[in-house]
Amino acid sequence: MKKIVAIASAAVLGLGLAACDGPNENAMEDAGEQQAEAVNEQVDAMEDAGTMSDEQSDAITDQVEDRADAMEEQGEAMDEGAADANDAM
Numbered sequence: 001m002k003k004i005v006a007i008a009s010a011a012v013l014g015l016g017l018a019a020c021d022g023p024n025e026n027a028m029e030d031a032g033e034q035q036a037e038a039v040n041e042q043v044d045a046m047e048d049a050g051t052m053s054d055e056q057s058d059a060i061t062d063q064v065e066d067r068a069d070a071m072e073e074q075g076e077a078m079d080e081g082a083a084d085a086n087d088a089m
Contacts, residue, residue: 021075021076021079022075022076022078022079022080022082023079024075024076024078024079024082025072025075025076025078025079026075027075028071028072028074028075028076028078029068029071029072029075031071032067032068032069032070032071032072033068035064035067035068036061036064036065036067036068039060039061039064040061040064043057043060043061044057
């Protein structure tokens with residue numbers, strides 16, 4: 001159930017933001033999402049195998065998603081910096 005909610009949320013968020021994001025933000029967001037997805041798959045497998053608790057899985061998932069959000073924000077800052085530099089010219 002958590003996977004379905006996460007995937008649906010990511011899809012809605014991605015579609016909503018795609019129209020207004022700059023190229024750096026999109027690239028950083030994509031990279032962050034790919035990394036988060038890979039880690040989440042590993043965490044899910046460990047949870048299914050019984051080597052990790054649900055609480056540990058949730059904590060790692062939250063950390064990875066926070067890192068992906070930070071990457072997206074970094075890309076947005078890069079785009080805003082480029083736009084500000086272009087405006088100054």
